[in-house]
Amino acid sequence: MKTLREVATRGVTEARARIFGHVLNPTGQRSGHKILRKKLIGDKVADWYPHDFKKDDPVVMARLEKARLSKLQMLKRRGKAPPKKGQGRRAMKRSK
Structure with a gap:
């Protein structure tokens, strides 16, 4: 009698989940459905920051790039420029 009741309850639960679009979780384990059901907020976050008209x-961009290159050239003359790609500290440690 108990098994018949469990089977009937399970059938009703499955039907209810199908009809109303619920997620059936008979084991009761945690799932990420609650989080995945929420609306994404990426657009809201992007709209929070004002548009950068300089770009x-x-x-304006040419002037900024020219200033960046002149600063880099000044640093190279002083010997303080960043190393070329693949010739930094980590590469030197690896080559020893």
Whole structure:
């Protein structure tokens, strides 16, 4: 009698899950369904920050790039520029 009741309850539970779109979890284990069901907030976060209009203007970007290159050239003359790719501290440690 008990097994018949369990089978009937399980059938009703499965039907209810199918009809109402619920997630069936008969084992009761934790799942990420609650988190995955929530709406993503990426657009909200992106809209929070104002648009950087400097990136749209090529004159401004050219000026910034020119300033960056001149600073890098000054550092190279003083010997303080960053090393070329693959010739840094880690590469020197590895080659020993």
